[in-house]
Amino acid sequence: MGTRRRGRGEDHQSLSSEPLLPPDKRDSPEEExxxxxxxxxxxxxxxxxxxxxxxxxxxxxxxxxxxxxxxxxxxxxxxxxxxxxxxxxxxxxxxxxxxxxxxxxxxxxxxxxxxxxxxxxxxxxxxxxxxxxxxxxxxxxxxxxxxxxxxxxxxxxxxxxxxxxxxxxxxxxxxxxxxxxxxxxxxxxxxxxxxxxxxxxxxxxxxxxxxxxxxxxxxxxxxxxxxxxxxxxxxxxxxxxxxxxxxxxxxxxLGVGESYQLLWTILKLPSIKTIICVLLTCRVGFAACDAVTGLKLVERGVPKEKLALIAVPLVPLQIILPLVISKYTAGPRPMDVYVKAIPYRLFMGLVAALMVWVTPYFTSDGSPPFIYYVGVVLVYAVHQVSVYSMFVAVMAFFAQVSDPAVGGTYMTLLNTVANLGGNWPSTLALWGVDSLTWRTCEGGTLNGDSCVGNELKKLCTDAGGVCNTEVDGYYVESFFCVILGLLWLTCWGKRTIRRVQGLGDQAWQVIPKKTAQS
Missing domain, CATH: 1.20.1250.20 (MFS general substrate transporter like domains)
Structure with missing residues (x-):
């Protein structure tokens, strides 16, 4: 569940300011x-x-x-x-x-x-x-x-x-x-x-x-x-x-060597090491919801093309949300919004699992009714509020702490780490679903045998049996991820984010500014 988005930064140096021209020499904004x-x-x-x-x-x-x-x-x-x-x-x-x-x-x-x-x-x-x-x-x-x-x-x-x-x-x-x-x-x-x-x-x-x-x-x-x-x-x-x-x-x-040297200099900052640890672990609690929910809905009988079309009514919301949320992240502590959004996003992981669980009741007679899709859109919309709250907040924080002297490289580094922090938990969540799932063959010559995996499932079917799921790894993962996310937030994440947010500008500078005495 959730839209896979990638964080982005500018991979270039900032440009110099534009020279001022006399008023009569300047083009109007419309002409420009x-x-x-x-x-x-x-x-x-x-x-x-x-x-x-x-x-x-x-x-x-x-x-x-x-x-x-x-x-x-x-x-x-x-x-x-x-x-x-x-x-x-x-x-x-x-x-x-x-x-x-x-x-x-x-x-x-x-x-x-x-x-x-x-x-x-x-x-x-x-x-x-x-x-x-x-x-x-x-x-x-x-x-x-x-x-x-x-x-x-x-x-x-x-x-x-x-x-x-x-x-x-x-x-x-x-x-x-x-x-x-x-x-x-x-x-x-x-x-x-x-x-x-x-x-x-x-x-x-x-x-x-x-x-x-x-x-x-x-x-x-x-x-x-x-x-x-x-x-x-x-x-x-x-x-x-x-x-x-x-x-x-x-x-x-900058030459290639100079560019990589600059990246290494940024990575050695203690503040950067801490925020990298936060970014690489903060989305573990959302992994099952983000990576597996959409596939489970299709597996439960929701047509994949209709699931894709659910994105259409969400487009206006995705345009409006950043504008609204940016009003609350424009101050000196944007990560306060980030921390507050995490529990809501974790809760939506449980709601998504519930939505998957009830889906077979709506797909038993074919394609789900219209009221089911209304419910799915509402769940996705509420989920997007928490997703964009975290996204806008962390982007505002990146812009706030990036050293202006190397702003493009700095922003790209932070965006890259944030993106990686979402990819590895998703890959791990997908990998673990089958391992946490238990299916048995009912009927036929293989009655009672395990049929986890496509090969065993086919053997069960060929033997005249039906492969029934007794424990779905998706639900196990959903519950485990939410618990892990809550532990991360309460035991380490909230306090670390607030501490990092309170660091002064000096902690984020690649080249410390000279003091007035020097």
Whole structure:
């Protein structure tokens, strides 16, 4: 349950202030915005393309579940999300190594997007066999989608850097809007739209007059379409969009070695070591809810395309929530909101487990009724309030403590650690579901035998029995995670967060400021 989001920081140096011009020489804000319309549109398109592989990555676990993949295999596939949590490892190389004649950002953007397009075209020819019914090739799928997300993360680094120099100084604020709106739109196309168009039931109900056995798009066809879009778009950008240095731009370049040395200097700060421990452990209590709930709902009979469409009514909420919550995190103690939100988010983990438990009562006669979906949307909406409260609060805290002298690198480091702190518990939660589940075969020649795992389940079925679940590992994990989260909060987390928040600016500075006496 919950939307998988990645924390983001800027992988570049801050720009110098814009020189003041006489009033009669300055363009009006409207004229400034109009002059950058084409650049804003291009940035939106690049971020939209970045969201496509992320959306497709989110759709694959739902397909794997229907093809008989176990939760351990789902855990294996979850490693594909890790590149965005590890991109700091190669971001200094992307920022520092480039061909000046071709362009600082285009050096990486053009090859990366061509590779993304080619990967999608090649994958479209074999994805059906990789997703074979009952025997999906999860290791190879993991490698391929890991590479896709690695390329998308590299594209993200390049586009983030280009955004600050492509737009005029007065329009740089539009870059974050292009990022959030464009990537959300791409994720929507790659996940929600694909899941709807791939579903035969959805297409036959809403889009066709004559029913057909398949949806409008298959995964292979969708990959092929976007592979062509990537190749065409990249070619147009490569030929027709030049990378020019802005008049007021003064880039301060660091070499690869200097960039990694800077990261090491930041990591040695005692305050950073403490906040890293907090960020890497704070989301353990939410792991079962965030990673497993959606898959369990599909397993219990909720159509995967309708579960994906639940995200649509939540979009306005996801836009409004950060604006509302930011009013409470703008002060000197933003992490107070973070701490207060944790118990509510833990409680929503129990509510999510209850929602999964009652689902079979609504799906016994087929697709759940409308009132069930209303309930699911309400649960998701309340859950999102706690999720965004923590997200906005921690982003405000990062902005508050980051040393302005190295702000971009500092923010990227903190965002990377925060992202990693959400990924490893999710992977572990998926891995543990099967181990904590107990199923027995009832009837047939294997009556009373264990049927945990796809192979034993098939043997039970072939022997004329029915594999019944006696203990579902998801419920065990949900309860255990909530208890662990409460212990973390009361015994260590709350006091540590408040102590770290109370540290002075000096504790976060990479290079201490000189005192007045010196």
């Amino acid at each position: 915005a109009r002059s950058d319309t084409s650049n804003i549109a291009l940035l939106f398109l690049l971020y939209l393309l970045q969201g496509i592989p992320l959306g497709l990555t989110a759709a694959v676990p739902m397909i794997l579940l229907n093809r008989g993949a176990s939760y351990k295999q789902q855990a294996e596939f979850s490693f594909v999300y890790w590149p965005f949590s590890l991109k700091l490892l190669w971001a200094p190389i992307v920022d520092s190594c480039f061909a000046a004649r071709f362009g600082r950002r285009k050096t990486w953007l053009i090859p990366t997007q061509y590779l993304l397009g080619l990967f999608m075209l090649i994958l479209s020819t074999c994805v059906d066999s990789l997703l074979g019914e009952g025997t999906p090739n999860v290791p190879l799928l993991t490698v391929i989608f890991f590479c896709l997300n690695f390329l998308a993360a590299t594209q993200d680094i390049a586009v983030d850097g280009w955004a600050l120099t492509m737009l005029k100084r007065s329009n740089v604020g539009h870059a974050s809007t292009c990022n959030s709106v464009g990537q959300t739109a791409g994720y929507f196309l790659g996940y929600v739209l694909f899941m709807a168009l791939e579903s035969a039931d959805f297409c036959n109900t809403y889009l066709r007059s004559v029913p057909e056995p398949e949806g409008i798009f298959t995964l292979a066809g969708f990959l092929y379409f976007w592979g062509i879009v990537f190749l065409v778009t990249t070619t147009l950008v490569g030929f027709f969009k030049s990378e020019k240095k802005r008049d007021d731009e003064e880039e301060h370049d």
